[in-house]
Amino acid sequence: MRPASVEAEIAVLGGVYIDTDAALQMFASLTRDHFTRESHRLLFDAMHLLVKSGTAVDQVTLAEVLKDRGDYETVGGISFLASLMDAVPTAANAGYHVGIVRDRAHQRKVAALAEQLAQSPGDPALLAALREVPDARIGAERFRLMTDTDIQSLPPMEWLWEGVLPENSLAALIGPPEQGKSLLSLGLCFSAQTGTPYLDRKVRGGNAVCVAAGEGVSGLGSRTRAWKAANHYAGNIGAHFLTEPVMLADPTEVRHFVAAIRTLSEPPALIVIDTLARCYAGDENSTQDMSAFVAGADRLRTETGAAVLIVHHTNATGERERGNTALRGACDVMMLARKEGELITVSCEKMKDAPHFPKMHLRLVRVADSVVVFTAERAPAVNPDELTxxxxxxxxxxxxxxxxxxxxxxxxxxxxxxxxxxxxxxxxxxxxxxxxxxxxxxxxxxxxxxxxxxxxxxxxxxxxxxxxx
Incomplete structure (x- = not known):
């Protein structure tokens, strides 16, 4: 069976009912050939006519166009048009659904060419066509120019972690070794997954994915148990982990990782890369290599809609990130964690579109067989032996x-x-x-x-x- 996602196709078409931006996004990224069912292609054509003419897409206008074209009964009539609205309560994930439809079409094209090559091995025309497939979806229809009025109408920035990490942003958490960076990012993952506040700041709930390829993989289980114990959770809370590196400078690796993420029931709100060094194959001091890594991380962000948080080490001085400054230039947010006596201080080194948050003073508290991060003001008694x-x-x-x-x-x-x-x-x-x-x-x-x-x-x-x- 050829790759397809009927549910994503319905979500894309239904989103056009709800949001004009969803319609523009669909027509900028997809053509009728991206859809598997003829009824979906006919709906796409009818919607396209309405949008091009400046007419609002709703159940009545869409039905009239379909009737004029003789396609009304073919698509399923009024019952199917009504079901589109029920199938998609919000257009917030329109970009994510568009990406799924586009990727499935891409996979079908590759599969079809592979079948033809099996029948005609070495056919130069087929081999040339196969080489062109990765670029097949990159064409003039991909780009949509916006006016200044469009720009003014863009939605305001929303926070994933209030005052610290915006949604759909690229961020880095840097610091010397053994400063609590992995613990901090892990706690944020669990707070995002459960929708609970983190270090006294609100966190928007959503799927969290952690590429835990850093030095602390062996302690990940105990850290997870400790966080659950400290926050009164048991059993599975739904966070997802990958314990092998993803080479973000490699477009093929990124594409495969995005495909894995799209198997989740809902798009992720947060993706943590722990650490940069483990997901990096080049020279950290090279502008070209670091730019390729950043491009991969940014593609991960745009393809999934998630905030991407990169955990990275500082240089020998402990004041700046190790390696090329292309990472700092690309990040929306950069945070520095380091120990100051018994406390861990997290400071804001860069905040692109909002004021810098004040320093956070944190404490590691032993819980079960690991430790958990608390704000210094709310940390329980530091001495674990002290029982009432x-x-x-x-x-x-x-x-x-x-x-x-x-x-x-x-x-x-x-x-x-x-x-x-x-x-x-x-x-x-x-x-x-x-x-x-x-x-x-x-x-x-x-x-x-x-x-x-x-x-x-x-x-x-x-x-x-x-x-x-």
Whole structure:
């Protein structure tokens, strides 16, 4: 079966009902031949006629054009036209859907040529046609000139991470090694995926994809568990990871990566590249090589609509990014992370279209078998061994009553005899400080002692209150 996405074709056509910009985007990027079904091609032709004449595209005007052309019943009549509006509640993802339709058409053309080559191996004309395929969608129809009035009507900048990272932007987080850069970007990924605030700033929810090809891959599992424990999540939250590098200077690699991303049910809001060095095959000091990397990152941004955050190291002075300045020139946002005593400070080095955000002062706090980033003002007690008497008593119950199989939250709460709020505060602290393992499943999962918790409880010879005195 030839590659196709009927759902994306319907989404593109339905988007024209909702938004004039969606119509312009479709006609600037697609032709009727990009669509697989004849009914979709006929709709495209009819919509094109209406837009060219300056007539609004709606159910009535579209039906009249189709009737005049004798295509009304062929496309499915009023029921199909009505279904288009129901199929697409918003045109916000129009560019993403256009990209899917365009890519599937590209794949069909390659497949057709490959089949012909199988029948006529070495045919010079077919080989020449195959070489032309990558450029087939790059033509005059790709570009749409805009007037100054069009520019004034462009939507204002929206924030993915309020005041820090705009949507659909190119950004870099730089810093010396072991300054918390990967932890910071990972926390942002999880906050985007769950739509929860991050470091006291709002985050717009959406799919997050992390290319975790940096030096900390081996610790990714423990960091993920720690973030979930600290933020009261269990089980799968839906973030996606790639633990191998994507060479962004290679257009073929980028195309394959974009194709993988388009298998997601919704386009991503955030893509993290951790680190630049692992996804870079050239000379970091070369303008040509760095420009090729930036072009790949920017293509990733435009093809998916996501904000792309690149994690990168600083030079020997620790003040600027390592390598060529083409990266800084291309970025909308550049942030610098570095340790200052017990704190990590994140400063804004560049903000293209908004004021620089004030410095963020952060602290790493141990949670379970890793650490989590908090703002310094909201960080829990830094000493992980410091338990209150009530926390110690509730911890001891896991060994006294549930040593073999652990306990569900409700079982553990019932055995404690304390108010729910007291119990849940203690449970969160015990997980965060590494004394208790949180279950993988949010419902019915069982809490168990960690090795650290076992040592703490048994050291008290049965009276945990004495340990704290």
């Amino acid at each position: 008497e009530k926390q110690a008593e509730i911890l001891a119950l896991l060994r006294t009553h549930f040593l073999e199989n652990g306990a569900t939250a409700s079982e553990w709460l019932k055995s404690s005899g304390v108010p729910e709020r007291t119990f849940y505060d203690a449970r969160t602290a015990l997980v965060r400080k590494g004394y208790v393992n949180a279950p993988e499943q949010p419902k019915g999962g069982r809490y168990t002692l960690t090795e650290r918790g076992e040592v703490f409880v048994t050291a008290g010879c049965g009276d945990t209150a004495d340990i704290l005195r």
